[in-house]
Amino acid sequence: MNLIFYISGAVAVLTTAIAITRRNAAHALLYLVVSLLSVALVFFTLGAPFAAALEVIIYAGAIMVLFIFVIMMLNPSAGNPAGGERAGDAPLRDWKLWIGPSILSAILGLELVYLFAGNVAGSTGAGEVVPEQVGVTLLGPYVLGVELASVLLLAALVSASHLGRRGLPGEQENPEGEGES
Amino acid sequence: MAQVPVEHGLILAAALFALGLVGVLARRNLLFILLSLEVMLNSAGLAFVVAGSHWQQPDGQILFLFILTVAAAEVSIGLALVLLFQRRHQSLNVDDASGMRG
Numbered sequence: 240m241n242l243i244f245y246i247s248g249a250v251a252v253l254t255t256a257i258a259i260t261r262r263n264a265a266h267a268l269l270y271l272v273v274s275l276l277s278v279a280l281v282f283f284t285l286g287a288p289f290a291a292a293l294e295v296i297i298y299a300g301a302i303m304v305l306f307i308f309v310i311m312m313l314n315p316s317a318g319n320p321a322g323g324e325r326a327g328d329a330p331l332r333d334w335k336l337w338i339g340p341s342i343l344s345a346i347l348g349l350e351l352v353y354l355f356a357g358n359v360a361g362s363t364g365a366g367e368v369v370p371e372q373v374g375v376t377l378l379g380p381y382v383l384g385v386e387l388a389s390v391l392l393l394a395a396l397v398s399a400s401h402l403g404r405r406g407l408p409g410e411q412e413n414p415e416g417e418g419e420s
Numbered sequence: 421m422a423q424v425p426v427e428h429g430l431i432l433a434a435a436l437f438a439l440g441l442v443g444v445l446a447r448r449n450l451l452f453i454l455l456s457l458e459v460m461l462n463s464a465g466l467a468f469v470v471a472g473s474h475w476q477q478p479d480g481q482i483l484f485l486f487i488l489t490v491a492a493a494e495v496s497i498g499l500a501l502v503l504l505f506q507r508r509h510q511s512l513n514v515d516d517a518s519g520m521r522g
Binding site for chain 1: 424428429432435436439440442443446447449451452454455456458459462465466469470472473476477478479480481482484485486488489490491492493494495496497499500501502503504506512
Protein backbone atom coordinates (compact mmCIF):
# COMPACT_ATOMS: atom_id res chain seq x y z
CA MET A 240 0.00 0.00 0.00
CA ASN A 241 2.66 2.46 1.04
CA LEU A 242 4.97 1.22 -1.67
CA ILE A 243 2.30 1.83 -4.29
CA PHE A 244 1.88 5.36 -3.00
CA TYR A 245 5.58 6.08 -3.34
CA ILE A 246 5.89 4.52 -6.80
CA SER A 247 2.88 6.47 -8.05
CA GLY A 248 4.18 9.67 -6.55
CA ALA A 249 7.56 9.20 -8.17
CA VAL A 250 5.90 8.54 -11.53
CA ALA A 251 3.76 11.66 -11.08
CA VAL A 252 6.73 13.92 -10.33
CA LEU A 253 8.81 12.41 -13.14
CA THR A 254 6.11 12.70 -15.80
CA THR A 255 5.21 16.25 -14.75
CA ALA A 256 8.85 17.27 -14.99
CA ILE A 257 9.06 15.73 -18.45
CA ALA A 258 5.77 17.34 -19.51
CA ILE A 259 6.71 20.91 -18.68
CA THR A 260 10.05 20.65 -20.46
CA ARG A 261 8.85 19.31 -23.82
CA ARG A 262 9.04 21.58 -26.83
CA ASN A 263 6.12 19.88 -28.54
CA ALA A 264 2.72 20.44 -26.96
CA ALA A 265 1.26 17.11 -28.09
CA HIS A 266 4.15 15.19 -26.54
CA ALA A 267 3.75 17.15 -23.30
CA LEU A 268 0.07 16.23 -23.20
CA LEU A 269 0.90 12.54 -23.46
CA TYR A 270 3.13 12.77 -20.40
CA LEU A 271 0.67 14.94 -18.51
CA VAL A 272 -2.09 12.36 -18.97
CA VAL A 273 0.20 9.74 -17.39
CA SER A 274 0.91 12.17 -14.56
CA LEU A 275 -2.79 12.67 -13.88
CA LEU A 276 -3.40 8.92 -13.93
CA SER A 277 -0.66 8.39 -11.36
CA VAL A 278 -2.15 11.12 -9.16
CA ALA A 279 -5.44 9.25 -9.43
CA LEU A 280 -3.67 6.13 -8.17
CA VAL A 281 -2.26 8.19 -5.28
CA PHE A 282 -5.82 9.21 -4.43
CA PHE A 283 -6.85 5.57 -4.47
CA THR A 284 -4.09 4.55 -2.10
CA LEU A 285 -5.02 7.44 0.20
CA GLY A 286 -8.53 5.99 0.53
CA ALA A 287 -10.37 8.41 -1.74
CA PRO A 288 -11.76 6.27 -4.59
CA PHE A 289 -14.37 8.87 -5.58
CA ALA A 290 -11.70 11.52 -6.09
CA ALA A 291 -9.62 9.00 -8.05
CA ALA A 292 -12.51 8.28 -10.43
CA LEU A 293 -13.18 11.99 -10.91
CA GLU A 294 -9.50 12.62 -11.59
CA VAL A 295 -9.50 10.05 -14.37
CA ILE A 296 -12.84 11.07 -15.86
CA ILE A 297 -12.61 14.85 -15.71
CA TYR A 298 -8.91 15.73 -15.61
CA ALA A 299 -7.42 13.00 -17.78
CA GLY A 300 -10.57 12.72 -19.86
CA ALA A 301 -12.34 16.00 -20.38
CA ILE A 302 -9.72 18.69 -19.73
CA MET A 303 -6.95 16.96 -21.68
CA VAL A 304 -9.36 16.45 -24.58
CA LEU A 305 -9.99 20.21 -24.53
CA PHE A 306 -6.23 20.79 -24.80
CA ILE A 307 -6.00 18.34 -27.69
CA PHE A 308 -8.85 20.13 -29.48
CA VAL A 309 -7.04 23.44 -29.16
CA ILE A 310 -3.75 21.99 -30.38
CA MET A 311 -5.56 20.60 -33.40
CA MET A 312 -7.33 23.91 -34.06
CA LEU A 313 -4.03 25.81 -33.92
CA ASN A 314 -3.03 23.99 -37.11
CA PRO A 315 0.45 22.92 -36.09
CA SER A 316 1.48 21.65 -39.51
CA ALA A 317 1.54 25.12 -41.07
CA GLY A 318 4.99 26.03 -39.78
CA ASN A 319 3.53 27.38 -36.60
CA PRO A 320 6.26 27.26 -33.95
CA ALA A 321 3.88 27.57 -31.05
CA GLY A 322 1.25 24.93 -31.26
CA GLY A 323 2.42 21.47 -31.95
CA GLU A 324 4.76 19.73 -34.28
CA ARG A 325 7.66 21.27 -36.10
CA ALA A 326 9.15 20.05 -39.31
CA GLY A 327 12.07 18.43 -37.52
CA ASP A 328 10.02 16.83 -34.79
CA ALA A 329 8.95 13.24 -34.84
CA PRO A 330 5.27 12.97 -35.76
CA LEU A 331 2.88 11.62 -33.19
CA ARG A 332 2.46 8.38 -35.11
CA ASP A 333 6.16 7.62 -34.69
CA TRP A 334 6.30 4.58 -32.44
CA LYS A 335 9.45 5.70 -30.59
CA LEU A 336 7.47 8.57 -29.11
CA TRP A 337 5.10 6.20 -27.37
CA ILE A 338 7.78 4.20 -25.52
CA GLY A 339 8.18 6.52 -22.53
CA PRO A 340 4.48 7.04 -21.71
CA SER A 341 3.78 3.36 -22.41
CA ILE A 342 6.39 2.16 -19.91
CA LEU A 343 5.16 4.58 -17.24
CA SER A 344 1.51 3.64 -17.88
CA ALA A 345 2.48 -0.02 -17.69
CA ILE A 346 3.94 0.62 -14.22
CA LEU A 347 0.66 2.22 -13.16
CA GLY A 348 -1.36 -0.61 -14.69
CA LEU A 349 0.70 -3.23 -12.86
CA GLU A 350 0.10 -1.39 -9.59
CA LEU A 351 -3.63 -1.37 -10.26
CA VAL A 352 -3.64 -5.09 -11.06
CA TYR A 353 -1.71 -5.74 -7.87
CA LEU A 354 -4.20 -3.70 -5.86
CA PHE A 355 -7.22 -5.46 -7.28
CA ALA A 356 -5.77 -8.97 -7.31
CA GLY A 357 -3.91 -9.08 -4.02
CA ASN A 358 -5.37 -6.98 -1.29
CA VAL A 359 -8.58 -5.20 -2.06
CA ALA A 360 -9.35 -5.39 1.62
CA GLY A 361 -6.14 -3.55 2.37
CA SER A 362 -6.73 -0.88 -0.25
CA THR A 363 -10.23 -0.16 0.98
CA GLY A 364 -9.30 -0.64 4.57
CA ALA A 365 -9.44 1.54 7.60
CA GLY A 366 -8.66 4.91 6.10
CA GLU A 367 -11.25 5.00 3.35
CA VAL A 368 -13.78 7.77 2.89
CA VAL A 369 -16.50 6.11 0.83
CA PRO A 370 -18.41 7.92 -1.96
CA GLU A 371 -21.66 7.67 -0.01
CA GLN A 372 -20.18 9.75 2.80
CA VAL A 373 -18.93 12.30 0.27
CA GLY A 374 -22.32 12.57 -1.39
CA VAL A 375 -24.23 12.97 1.85
CA THR A 376 -21.91 15.74 2.98
CA LEU A 377 -21.86 17.36 -0.44
CA LEU A 378 -25.62 17.75 -0.61
CA GLY A 379 -25.91 18.51 3.09
CA PRO A 380 -23.74 21.30 4.50
CA TYR A 381 -22.12 22.06 1.15
CA VAL A 382 -25.23 22.43 -0.99
CA LEU A 383 -24.67 26.16 -1.41
CA GLY A 384 -21.23 25.39 -2.85
CA VAL A 385 -22.82 23.03 -5.36
CA GLU A 386 -25.17 25.77 -6.52
CA LEU A 387 -22.29 28.22 -6.81
CA ALA A 388 -20.32 25.67 -8.83
CA SER A 389 -23.21 25.30 -11.25
CA VAL A 390 -23.40 29.09 -11.65
CA LEU A 391 -19.64 29.17 -12.25
CA LEU A 392 -19.88 26.50 -14.94
CA LEU A 393 -22.73 28.38 -16.61
CA ALA A 394 -20.66 31.58 -16.61
CA ALA A 395 -17.70 29.70 -18.07
CA LEU A 396 -19.92 28.24 -20.80
CA VAL A 397 -21.34 31.64 -21.75
CA SER A 398 -17.98 33.39 -21.77
CA ALA A 399 -16.22 30.61 -23.69
CA SER A 400 -18.87 30.66 -26.39
CA HIS A 401 -18.69 34.46 -26.49
CA LEU A 402 -14.89 34.48 -26.83
CA GLY A 403 -14.88 31.70 -29.37
CA ARG A 404 -17.26 33.18 -31.91
CA ARG A 405 -16.02 34.53 -35.21
CA GLY A 406 -15.90 38.20 -36.08
CA LEU A 407 -15.12 39.81 -32.77
CA PRO A 408 -14.62 43.56 -33.03
CA GLY A 409 -10.97 44.42 -33.48
CA GLU A 410 -10.12 41.19 -35.18
CA GLN A 411 -10.07 42.46 -38.73
CA GLU A 412 -7.57 45.31 -38.41
CA ASN A 413 -4.99 43.16 -36.68
CA PRO A 414 -2.79 41.72 -39.43
CA GLU A 415 -1.38 45.13 -40.30
CA GLY A 416 -1.40 46.39 -36.73
CA GLU A 417 0.81 43.78 -35.16
CA GLY A 418 3.66 43.87 -37.61
CA GLU A 419 5.68 46.58 -35.92
CA SER A 420 5.05 45.59 -32.35
CA MET B 421 -2.05 -1.81 6.90
CA ALA B 422 -0.14 1.30 7.75
CA GLN B 423 -1.39 4.59 6.44
CA VAL B 424 0.87 6.80 4.39
CA PRO B 425 2.23 9.58 6.63
CA VAL B 426 0.50 12.85 5.94
CA GLU B 427 3.84 14.65 5.56
CA HIS B 428 4.79 12.51 2.59
CA GLY B 429 1.53 13.28 0.82
CA LEU B 430 2.03 16.97 1.42
CA ILE B 431 5.62 16.74 0.18
CA LEU B 432 4.35 15.15 -3.04
CA ALA B 433 1.77 17.92 -3.42
CA ALA B 434 4.43 20.56 -2.81
CA ALA B 435 6.75 18.99 -5.38
CA LEU B 436 4.01 18.95 -8.01
CA PHE B 437 3.08 22.54 -7.17
CA ALA B 438 6.71 23.63 -7.48
CA LEU B 439 6.98 21.93 -10.87
CA GLY B 440 3.86 23.74 -12.05
CA LEU B 441 5.21 27.05 -10.75
CA VAL B 442 8.48 26.51 -12.60
CA GLY B 443 6.49 25.81 -15.74
CA VAL B 444 4.45 29.00 -15.38
CA LEU B 445 7.53 31.12 -14.75
CA ALA B 446 9.93 29.59 -17.25
CA ARG B 447 7.83 28.75 -20.30
CA ARG B 448 6.89 31.45 -22.78
CA ASN B 449 4.35 29.36 -24.66
CA LEU B 450 0.79 30.20 -23.63
CA LEU B 451 -0.36 26.60 -24.01
CA PHE B 452 2.35 25.35 -21.66
CA ILE B 453 1.52 28.04 -19.13
CA LEU B 454 -2.07 26.78 -19.06
CA LEU B 455 -0.81 23.20 -18.70
CA SER B 456 1.35 24.21 -15.73
CA LEU B 457 -1.60 25.99 -14.17
CA GLU B 458 -3.52 22.73 -14.40
CA VAL B 459 -0.66 20.96 -12.63
CA MET B 460 -0.72 23.54 -9.84
CA LEU B 461 -4.49 23.28 -9.34
CA ASN B 462 -4.22 19.51 -9.36
CA SER B 463 -1.54 19.57 -6.67
CA ALA B 464 -3.72 21.84 -4.51
CA GLY B 465 -6.49 19.27 -4.84
CA LEU B 466 -4.03 16.55 -3.91
CA ALA B 467 -3.18 18.43 -0.71
CA PHE B 468 -6.89 18.65 0.14
CA VAL B 469 -7.39 14.93 -0.41
CA VAL B 470 -4.34 14.11 1.70
CA ALA B 471 -5.69 16.22 4.54
CA GLY B 472 -9.17 14.72 4.19
CA SER B 473 -7.79 11.21 4.36
CA HIS B 474 -5.67 12.12 7.36
CA TRP B 475 -8.68 13.27 9.40
CA GLN B 476 -11.05 10.68 7.89
CA GLN B 477 -13.48 13.40 6.79
CA PRO B 478 -15.20 13.75 3.40
CA ASP B 479 -14.53 17.50 3.28
CA GLY B 480 -11.21 17.02 1.53
CA GLN B 481 -12.78 15.22 -1.40
CA ILE B 482 -15.56 17.82 -1.58
CA LEU B 483 -13.01 20.62 -1.79
CA PHE B 484 -11.26 18.60 -4.49
CA LEU B 485 -14.57 18.52 -6.38
CA PHE B 486 -14.82 22.30 -6.18
CA ILE B 487 -11.23 22.69 -7.36
CA LEU B 488 -12.08 20.40 -10.26
CA THR B 489 -15.00 22.67 -11.18
CA VAL B 490 -12.81 25.76 -11.01
CA ALA B 491 -10.14 24.05 -13.14
CA ALA B 492 -12.69 23.08 -15.79
CA ALA B 493 -14.09 26.61 -15.97
CA GLU B 494 -10.63 28.16 -16.01
CA VAL B 495 -9.32 25.91 -18.74
CA SER B 496 -12.32 26.44 -21.02
CA ILE B 497 -12.03 30.23 -20.84
CA GLY B 498 -8.25 30.08 -21.00
CA LEU B 499 -8.25 27.98 -24.14
CA ALA B 500 -10.78 30.30 -25.78
CA LEU B 501 -8.38 33.15 -24.98
CA VAL B 502 -5.50 31.12 -26.45
CA LEU B 503 -7.43 30.75 -29.70
CA LEU B 504 -8.11 34.52 -29.75
CA PHE B 505 -4.44 35.25 -29.06
CA GLN B 506 -3.33 32.96 -31.86
CA ARG B 507 -5.79 34.56 -34.27
CA ARG B 508 -4.54 38.02 -33.34
CA HIS B 509 -0.77 37.55 -33.13
CA GLN B 510 -0.14 34.41 -35.21
CA SER B 511 1.97 33.04 -32.36
CA LEU B 512 1.59 31.76 -28.82
CA ASN B 513 4.52 33.62 -27.30
CA VAL B 514 3.29 35.62 -24.32
CA ASP B 515 5.99 38.25 -24.90
CA ASP B 516 4.05 39.27 -28.01
CA ALA B 517 1.34 40.53 -25.68
CA SER B 518 3.63 42.85 -23.73
CA GLY B 519 2.67 45.98 -25.67
CA MET B 520 -0.45 48.09 -25.40
CA ARG B 521 -2.30 49.84 -28.17
CA GLY B 522 -1.88 53.61 -28.32
